[in-house]
Amino acid sequence: MISECDLKKKAKQILQSGSIECAEFEAAQISRFVLKNSAAQNVIEQLEKICKMRCRGFPLQYIFGEWEFFSLDFAVGPGVLIPRADTEILVERALEFLKTQKAYTVVDLCSGSGCIAVAIKKNCQQATVLAVEKSKKAYEYLVKNIKKNNVGVEAILFDALKFKKNCDLIVCNPPYIESYKIDSLQREVSHEPQMALDGGPDGLKFYRNITKNAAQMLNSGGKLMFEVGYNQAASVTKLLLDSGFCDVEVYKDYGGNDRVVSGMKKQH
Numbered sequence: 001m002i003s004e005c006d007l008k009k010k011a012k013q014i015l016q017s018g019s020i021e022c023a024e025f026e027a028a029q030i031s032r033f034v035l036k037n038s039a040a041q042n043v044i045e046q047l048e049k050i051c052k053m054r055c056r057g058f059p060l061q062y063i064f065g066e067w068e069f070f071s072l073d074f075a076v077g078p079g080v081l082i083p084r085a086d087t088e089i090l091v092e093r094a095l096e097f098l099k100t101q102k103a104y105t106v107v108d109l110c111s112g113s114g115c116i117a118v119a120i121k122k123n124c125q126q127a128t129v130l131a132v133e134k135s136k137k138a139y140e141y142l143v144k145n146i147k148k149n150n151v152g153v154e155a156i157l158f159d160a161l162k163f164k165k166n167c168d169l170i171v172c173n174p175p176y177i178e179s180y181k182i183d184s185l186q187r188e189v190s191h192e193p194q195m196a197l198d199g200g201p202d203g204l205k206f207y208r209n210i211t212k213n214a215a216q217m218l219n220s221g222g223k224l225m226f227e228v229g230y231n232q233a234a235s236v237t238k239l240l241l242d243s244g245f246c247d248v249e250v251y252k253d254y255g256g257n258d259r260v261v262s263g264m265k266k267q268h
Helices: 005-019 023-037 040-055 059-063 084-098 115-123 136-148 179-184 205-217 234-241
Strands: 065-071 073-074 106-107 128-133 152-159 167-172 218-229 244-253 258-265
Touching: 005 023, 005 040, 023 040, 023 059, 040 106, 059 065, 065 084, 065 179, 065 218, 073 115, 073 136, 084 115, 084 218, 084 258, 106 115, 115 136, 115 167, 128 136, 136 152, 152 179, 167 205, 205 218, 205 234, 234 244, 234 258
Parallel strands: 106 128, 106 167, 128 152, 167 218
Antiparallel strands: 065 073, 218 258, 244 258
């Protein structure tokens, strides 16, 4: 039987021929995946099939059908945004805030795969967590991932821009890419749903609407937390301040980019 080392070497050669940037890392991921999920006699065939799909720009996460986020496994595929490590910062900040609360309701808007809502609930069982998603396809993954991770998150098929519910924490990773940039994104990203990427002409459409609604939804002392694009922290900070939020803070991701903006509703 072919060794994992030999499989990795073969995968790396194919990926490099297809100009895959992180060929060594992805070769290791692919070789482990085929050894785990393929019959012994089909390992080479599956390896080559996956590598060729990857070289055509198909996201590795979609090929595998799952991806890890916050040490949990999530089902993913065409029609749902792929969970990214940068978003873990949003979960970390949410959990830090929830440590200070006695009773709390969390609303995850634009939930997608449910990675944020599920990770919060898994690490804070006391919280009531609602996950709101408009896309029917993404909603199917949301429901699947709630079951997959055995958590009591309530999935709601609804427009995040129109959703209203009294709560203590709103978390949101909205579409935030400017419309005119969508066609120039990496070919891997072009496979992801445009609905989950397009944030309007200036990328701030969802931030404006959700901030306005959040001011009415949040209980006194509640918090709104957004993931933002690398160059949007200042604009989103201004939106929160202009809407009456206080204690507005910006947190960086592990790459040093501004990634999360949070603000508190003033206590009465």
